[in-house]
Amino acid sequence: MKRKWLYQVLILTISLFIGLSSNLAIICDHHWVESSILPPVVTVFRDDHQHAFMLGWDDEMDDLRFSFIEDEFGFRHTSFAVTGRLNDSVFWGLDMLFRGHDIQSHSSEHLHFARLNSSRIELLLGQSINDIERLYGYTPIVFAYPFGSHSSESDSIIPNYFDVGRGIGSEKTNRGAWPITSRSCCLHSAPTCNGITGDVVDRLTISFEEMLNNEGHRAYKCYGHSGWFNAREREQFEKELSKIAEHDNLWLTTWGEAIAYQVVRDHTVIEDYHTYSENIKFKTVAPELNISRYPVPVTYRVEIPRDWDNLAVLDDGRIIPHKIVENSSGKYLLLNSTPRGQIIEITTQRVVDTTGPVISGIHITYTTEGVLVLFEVSDFHGTVCDVNMTIVTDIGSFDFDRIVNPTFWSNNTYGRVVFNASDIYAITVMASDSSGNIGVSSNE
Ligand SMILES: [Zn+2]
Missing domain, CATH: 3.20.20.370 (Glycoside hydrolase/deacetylase)
Incomplete structure (x- = not known):
């Protein structure tokens, strides 16, 4: 009985303190902590x-x-x-x-x-x-x-x-x-x-x-x-x-x-979660998983203060895309990342990326099935979003609008097959990043 009473006083004191302090935040030794903000979770899908x-x-x-x-x-x-x-x-x-x-x-x-x-x-x-x-x-x-x-x-x-x-x-x-x-x-x-x-x-x-x-x-x-x-x-x-x-x-x-x-989700651990006045940071890791066998990003849902807008999300310093969802229970940010022991940072500060993706190592293989074109696409400050290729061959020209890096590949390799072709006259590869920067490589 006595314990319950003490507990209620404690809650009342905390609520009063939260209510009086501005922006529902309390000051700690090292940084501002948003008292009402929940830690990130990995979503089911x-x-x-x-x-x-x-x-x-x-x-x-x-x-x-x-x-x-x-x-x-x-x-x-x-x-x-x-x-x-x-x-x-x-x-x-x-x-x-x-x-x-x-x-x-x-x-x-x-x-x-x-x-x-x-x-x-x-x-x-x-x-x-x-x-x-x-x-x-x-x-x-x-x-x-x-x-x-x-x-x-x-x-x-x-x-x-x-x-x-x-x-x-x-x-x-x-x-x-x-x-x-x-x-x-x-x-x-x-x-x-x-x-x-x-x-x-x-x-x-x-x-x-x-x-x-x-x-x-x-x-x-x-x-x-x-x-x-x-x-x-x-x-x-x-x-x-x-x-x-x-x-x-x-x-x-x-x-x-x-x-x-599902496997990655089950193994993901979120560590070192902190909220500050201008950013949120956490570390994401799957300590018991050979992540190269399951190199898929999972989605983190991170609660953010209602008044945060124009955010940037950094995955070990690199800008990654995000989506903001707001409803009656709060404001949330969704981001996709593969847990590799990296730091995720959500920041209200302006982050600018003006460099486009780099396309390199265009490699062509000819077989009786047709031609295979492989290439690498890397982006050092952002995330590769769209990759497309135009290719002129002996059997016609082809526009491949959307090329993806295969789900289970732990590299930056993209490519496409042209069945029944036996010669290539020209290839143009284009890629854009999450900030809209474009990289182009032509091989004629
Ligand atoms: Zn069967």
């Missing part, structure tokens, strides 16, 4: 979206036929590839990676895992990981069971190699659950085991809306076979996607990116 849509294709049949969806609607997919088939079609995957899609493992051979002994399973998984590392330069983190076939034995082996083993069953009671059980069989949201192919295409939006209406359900996890679509189904699929894309609080992501985001 990128950009604080409340729902996610993850699309996966199995068996790499006609995935390229659907890779236009990132241009038209913003959707991205994961190709679960049978990696033993990819040796002669490396550009197939690179083309998708530079559009923002993702490649993960569907074993190196398409076999029933329930019928295999453990040493065979280990061999197939190891081979498949090696294939993706060798061909695409990163380690896959998600596995899709061929035929959805699995056993308790395979389920106990998969976690030694991948973060998630994905099945093909239909989610019934936990449709939209997130996070999904890592290290176990993950099910998809589409109503039949054919995923989004067949008659299910017509029900995609209905099934998606059902997920949205379920309290606590967040991630629509979809899979199908791109090669099974006939013309009518493909048309219907595009119609359904256009309706889903209208939903404004939806993260359009890939299986690989969504799971990597």
Whole structure:
């Protein structure tokens, strides 16, 4: 009883003190502390979206036929590839990676895992990981069971190699659950085991809306076979996607990116958080994670004083983009960053960046598939935002409006494939940064 009374007096004293001091701030030994400001949090999904849509294709049949969806609607997919088939079609995957899609493992051979002994399973998984590392330069983190076939034995082996083993069953009671059980069989949201192919295409939006209406359900996890679509189904699929894309609080992501985001989020630690009168600083680190395996940015939501405007956000001194959200509970800043032990600073002071991105090392590879152009884009004071390329070849000229650095690459490499071309006459690469500065490189 006495303790409660003391507690109330303490609260009253603090409230009075806060109320009297200007701008709800109290002076400490070293700096100003905004007493009402909450420390940063990592949001559930990128950009604080409340729902996610993850699309996966199995068996790499006609995935390229659907890779236009990132241009038209913003959707991205994961190709679960049978990696033993990819040796002669490396550009197939690179083309998708530079559009923002993702490649993960569907074993190196398409076999029933329930019928295999453990040493065979280990061999197939190891081979498949090696294939993706060798061909695409990163380690896959998600596995899709061929035929959805699995056993308790395979389920106990998969976690030694991948973060998630994905099945093909239909989610019934936990449709939209997130996070999904890592290290176990993950099910998809589409109503039949054919995923989004067949008659299910017509029900995609209905099934998606059902997920949205379920309290606590967040991630629509979809899979199908791109090669099974006939013309009518493909048309219907595009119609359904256009309706889903209208939903404004939806993260359009890939299986690989969504799971990597969740892993990084689970491991992120925010240290040394301080608020001052002109800035907020914190350190972000994932001490127990090999971040090069999951090099994806997570979103931090940072509360800021209501009267702060015209802010700059610095990630180890480099300007990064941000978004401000204001509602009845406060004013927040959203920023994306990969935890690497760096200092994030949000400042009300003016920060100017007048230098554009630097494009270097344009490298061309000719194969029977076509030509591959690789180059580096770096920005020393800001963040690379848009990268595009115009290329003139023997089969015509091409404008690639939006080129991305692949999700799982820990470098600054960008590129593009021109299938069936055998000669290049001219290349122009352009890149802009978050302050609108532009860098150009031409190779004629
Ligand atoms: Zn398959």
